[in-house]
Amino acid sequence: MKPRMIVTASLLATVTAVFLLVAVQTLHMRTLGGERAQPVTAAEQKQELSDENLVDVLSSMHLTTPIAKVEWKQSILKLDLKVTGTETSYTEIYANMAAVAELGFHSLDNVEQVLLRVMAEDEWLHKRHLLLAADIRRNEWPTDAIDALRNWKSPVISGELKEWFHIMETDLWKKQFEMLNEG
Structure with missing residues (x-):
């Protein structure tokens, strides 16, 4: 295989991988609610007091x-x-x-x-x-x-x-x- 073809093939594989990663990330964000999704931390979660607890x-x-x-x-x-x-x-x-x-x-x-x-x-x-x-x-x-x-x-x-x-x-x-x- 010629060196030029190896470089072209690896460049094409890299570009394809980048596009796939962006597509998966976009799909993931849409599934979770996009920018409205907020991380949940233990400090923000408050309990409710009740007779049971x-x-x-x-x-x-x-x-x-x-x-x-x-x-x-x-x-x-x-x-x-x-x-x-x-x-x-x-x-x-x-x-x-x-x-x-x-x-x-x-x-x-x-x-x-x-x-x-x-x-x-x-x-x-x-x-x-x-x-x-x-x-x-x-x-x-x-x-x-x-x-x-x-x-x-x-x-x-x-x-x-x-x-x-x-x-x-x-x-x-x-x-x-x-x-x-x-x-």
Whole structure:
């Protein structure tokens, strides 16, 4: 075979392969929806909370403060966190509150409001006392507010965090955490 024919044959085979690849790609794009097809990533997929998956979703958080009570009804998640003894720190409580807010509003699509209470349980008398409450609502706080709460290093919470998350502290909270840190 002449060298000129070899070059022509290989050039013709290359051009044919390019046309076939373009045709297959075009067919593939038309089948999938063309430019409207969007890649799906795990970060974009949000779950829907329901009675069927409530336990699984909440157990995935790995909170350091145990959940004492939970209720899910009409896009409102109600949660009580239980503090026993004096070993739990305010930074732990803030981190757990941030974890609940992050789950409710970043990982779940159908939660519009989280009503969160932090309860102290008296082991001797078996009574529960409210320490802190929050009424956290979707889209009522800036995107960095959860990180600000998670990293807050003072028992006295800022006015901004109180306003964004509708946080209310009781006298028992102040006695347990704020006054202990003054001395």
